Amino acid sequence: MNLVIPGNADPASRGVALARKLAKTRLTVALVLSVAMIVIYFGFMALFAFDKPLLGTILMPGLSLCIVLGPLVIISSFALCLIYVLWANRVLDAGIRDLR
Amino acid sequence: MGSSTLSIGFFFAFMALTLGITYWAARRTRTTEHFFAAGGQVTPWQNGWALAGDFLSAAALLGIAGIVTSNGFDGMVYSIGWLVGWPIILFLIVEPLRNVGRFTFADVVAYRLRQRPVRLAGAVGTLAVILFYLIAQMVATGSLIKLLFGLPYTWSVVVVGSVMLVYVLFGGMLATTWVQVVKAALLMGGGILLAFLVLTHFDMNPLKLFAAASEKYGTKVLQPGSKVVSGQWDAISLGLGLMFGTAAMPHVLMRAYTVKDAKAARLSILYATGLIGVFHLMVFIIGFGAMVLVGADAVAKAGGGGNMAAPLLALTVGGNAFFGFICAVAFATMLAVVAGLTLSGVATLCHDVWTNVIRNGAASEAEQLKVARVATVLISIFAIMLGIAFEGQNVAFMAGLAFSIACAANFPSLVLSITWRRFTTPAAVASILVGTLSSLVLIYLSPTIQVDILGKQLAAIEHQWWFVSLRNPAIISMPLSFAVAILLSLVTREKNANLAFDEMQRRILLGPVQPTTSEPAEAKSAA
Numbered sequence: 001m002n003l004v005i006p007g008n009a010d011p012a013s014r015g016v017a018l019a020r021k022l023a024k025t026r027l028t029v030a031l032v033l034s035v036a037m038i039v040i041y042f043g044f045m046a047l048f049a050f051d052k053p054l055l056g057t058i059l060m061p062g063l064s065l066c067i068v069l070g071p072l073v074i075i076s077s078f079a080l081c082l083i084y085v086l087w088a089n090r091v092l093d094a095g096i097r098d099l100r
Numbered sequence: 101m102g103s104s105t106l107s108i109g110f111f112f113a114f115m116a117l118t119l120g121i122t123y124w125a126a127r128r129t130r131t132t133e134h135f136f137a138a139g140g141q142v143t144p145w146q147n148g149w150a151l152a153g154d155f156l157s158a159a160a161l162l163g164i165a166g167i168v169t170s171n172g173f174d175g176m177v178y179s180i181g182w183l184v185g186w187p188i189i190l191f192l193i194v195e196p197l198r199n200v201g202r203f204t205f206a207d208v209v210a211y212r213l214r215q216r217p218v219r220l221a222g223a224v225g226t227l228a229v230i231l232f233y234l235i236a237q238m239v240a241t242g243s244l245i246k247l248l249f250g251l252p253y254t255w256s257v258v259v260v261g262s263v264m265l266v267y268v269l270f271g272g273m274l275a276t277t278w279v280q281v282v283k284a285a286l287l288m289g290g291g292i293l294l295a296f297l298v299l300t301h302f303d304m305n306p307l308k309l310f311a312a313a314s315e316k317y318g319t320k321v322l323q324p325g326s327k328v329v330s331g332q333w334d335a336i337s338l339g340l341g342l343m344f345g346t347a348a349m350p351h352v353l354m355r356a357y358t359v360k361d362a363k364a365a366r367l368s369i370l371y372a373t374g375l376i377g378v379f380h381l382m383v384f385i386i387g388f389g390a391m392v393l394v395g396a397d398a399v400a401k402a403g404g405g406g407n408m409a410a411p412l413l414a415l416t417v418g419g420n421a422f423f424g425f426i427c428a429v430a431f432a433t434m435l436a437v438v439a440g441l442t443l444s445g446v447a448t449l450c451h452d453v454w455t456n457v458i459r460n461g462a463a464s465e466a467e468q469l470k471v472a473r474v475a476t477v478l479i480s481i482f483a484i485m486l487g488i489a490f491e492g493q494n495v496a497f498m499a500g501l502a503f504s505i506a507c508a509a510n511f512p513s514l515v516l517s518i519t520w521r522r523f524t525t526p527a528a529v530a531s532i533l534v535g536t537l538s539s540l541v542l543i544y545l546s547p548t549i550q551v552d553i554l555g556k557q558l559a560a561i562e563h564q565w566w567f568v569s570l571r572n573p574a575i576i577s578m579p580l581s582f583a584v585a586i587l588l589s590l591v592t593r594e595k596n597a598n599l600a601f602d603e604m605q606r607r608i609l610l611g612p613v614q615p616t617t618s619e620p621a622e623a624k625s626a627a
Contacts, residue, residue: 037188074180077377
């Protein structure tokens with residue numbers, strides 16, 4: 001839990017710099033994934049709002065474009081969450097261990 | 101009715117189990133840490149199920165299935181909107197929340213800022229969300245129970261309000277968590293079984309189900325329509341409210357505190373997203389199943405605005421016992437959701453308003469617990485009274501309003517306090533208040549209130565200068581709230597907030613260094 005690493009020349013400022021760098025990396029990953037989710041969702045909603053005929057294209061009996069894309073939005077939400085969790089468990093947690 | 105006796109039997113089994121849990125939890129609830137956060141002892145899997153239980157209201161099963169049955173694809177627009185907020189919670193909110201806060205989202209917003217004004221404003225935003233969502237839930241619950249069990253409306257509201265009071269008052273977060281877990285398991289189990297039974301009629305192939313639906317009602321049921329969501333920008337605005345409102349719902353955010361660390365919080369959001377996603381896909385099948393196997397007309401005739409689609413489908417594919425089971429699951433669902441909402445309202449009243457504003461952070465554990473219990477009783481009585489007062493009123497808009505306020509009032513200040521060094525107290529307060537007020541004013545001036553509630557003619561008011569054609573205010577109120585926050589931050593200076601930013605960033609990663617130190621003191625020492 002202690003941030004001060006014994007035996008280091010300037011431990012406090014090193015800890016601060018490391019923390020700042022890790023915080024920045026985390027925020028970048030979080031923002032990129034958030035933007036991906038926002039683009040996917042509002043891309044879908046824009047089609048729903050402004051191009052209903054396209055979204056209503058019947059691909060085969062019982063299947064329209066929106067019935068393909070809707071569940072895909074749901075699946076991609078989970079996939080993006082999974083990507084973040086895998087990254088965080090591996091990279092972020094390792095960085096946090098170094099900080100401590 | 102034989103099925104009614106059966107469903108009442110299922111219902112009593114659920115009550116016996118959950119009240120048993122409450123008795124067990126009550127003996128373990130001795131501190132505020134237990135009462136509001138289950139002592140941080142909930143595992144990620146339990147919390148994932150509890151989050152799903154907290155979030156999936158009766159509207160998610162009965163409501164969306166009904167919309168799909170009568171309108172086809174359009175019901176899925178709601179399902180998707182309710183899910184896409186979860187990744188946002190995971191990426192931007194849950195880890196800072198877990199590591200910086202203690203019981204409420206205002207803990208995080210107020211961390212670097214002046215405690216009292218920010219917490220008061222945060223309480224306004226949170227309580228407005230909870231009030232409208234609670235009214236919507238209570239009224240829906242009263243009419244659904246009347247429909248499903250034949251119990252009079254007033255009694256339904258009183259029973260739900262009283263049972264929820266018992267869960268929260270005695271069992272706190274521990275009991276509420278387990279009630280959510282049991283309910284979510286029943287809801288998922290019932291939903292999956294129902295969808296499975298539907299698919300057995302169609303060679304286990306959803307496409308055959310959709311094809312049968314379009315043969316019976318035309319291909320329009322597979323295509324987006326404009327009956328459920330009218331207006332182009334209104335659809336976008338609805339999407340904003342659902343996505344960012346979900347990401348700032350107080351009862352969802354509060355669950356970040358029930359697990360032991362940020363990693364567990366992160367995992368629980370992943371599990372919840374998976375569970376809720378699977379459930380929504382099931383509901384889509386259930387809605388189409390009811391359309392084909394029960395018939396849209398039969399569902400409409402059963403009353404309740406389409407809410408009977410799933411129960412009637414259960415009756416068709418599984419007989420009386422399954423009908424009773426689904427009705428009981430719906431009842432359990434409503435109970436669990438109102439309990440979660442009430443608890444988050446209590447946390448705001450006790451932790452933000454009483455402890456940190458009125459008592460300036462200096463309230464003993466015993467005093468806080470007493471205040472929490474008084475607040476629980478007050479909110480429950482309030483919820484029961486409002487539920488009865490609004491009988492028969494069209495309150496469907498209130499759930500949407502709750503999401504809009506969460507999106508415009510809570511989300512901007514939460515995200516800016518985590519990510520932006522320059523963010524200041526006046527900006528946070530103004531952003532929360534502007535988000536709340538603008539949502540209320542915009543919805544009052546929209547056809548939702550003016551036409552649907554006040555009964556004015558659309559033609560008579562649509563050329564008035566004050567008329568707002570959008571039914572969903574988020575597309576205006578959320579950017580407005582962000583703009584106010586950014587402008588005020590740029591014109592004001594707050595040295596302590598600026599200096600504490602690095603310390604907060606480190607705490608977002610590492611968590612509280614010394615958990616015993618109180619937050620305001622820590623913020624000051626960093627400055």
